[in-house]
Amino acid sequence: MSTATTHTMSGRKVFAMFAAGFSIIIGVNIAMAVNAVRTFPGLEVDNSYVASQDFDDRRAAQEALGWTIEASYDGTALRIDMTDMAGNALTPADLAVRVGRPTMEAQDLDGRAAVGHAMPVHLEPGRWRIDVSATAPDGTPVEKRILLWVRA
Template identity: 45%
Template sequence: MIHKVKGWHVFLGFAATFGVIIAVNLTLAYQAVATFPGLEVRNSYVASQSFDADRAAQIALGWDVRAEVTHDTLRLFIREEGQPVAPTIQEATFGRATSVAADQTPDFVFDGTAYVAAVEAGPGNWNLRLKMRAPDGTLFQQRVIVAHVPS
């Protein structure tokens, strides 16, 4: 038996195809907005007014900062001219780059070489967002990409 393709068949095909495309786009847009960690600063114009001075002060400290995680232990190394430095950590957030769902606040302890904290870190990209104060009062803020050290 031969079926004729009528106008309403074509319309239903187009409607179904574009319906699926629109539904997928709306789902992806919702997920992108729902998982976005948020703003870095409340007012970017105000933050930009002191950016150059803040950056110069931070660079003048001469700190080399890096972090690594091994077996759910986060180690934060802060060096000045090759020597360990122990500034006051005001804020530290360990989490994913694209979502705040797994964010953790590490409880750092300085062991003489590095700050050490227990964290729950699975595979993938992790960041450590830091705000620290130097002994002279200079604010140091940085987002550090955390290296995974093989077990």
């Protein structure tokens, strides 16, 4: 004699499967949304309309200087090089450097650097954003954002 067992699908089992599936989906969505908001502030300026009012004038003044700003990383230190139109090295008195990831502020580092000199810093592999700001001798503010890729 053989006994055949049959499994019937009850309404409670179907409801439990749907509830478990949707709970997983909703849980993952909530976790992703929380991490997205926590790691990216989303603001570059407090009021974009006000910042845009003199953007073109500031950009034209900065471009008229003809400065070239470059960043390099050798594995132990970050180096900022600035040159004028003729290729002469520049040394602004108030150079400020902010190093961080493009998408989060958790690893941002602020510092002062001397142009042409190494700024000791350890950067993990990946993409980094270097924000350089200085003031020209004539009072023109100079700002440059440099994206730097650090290889493993």
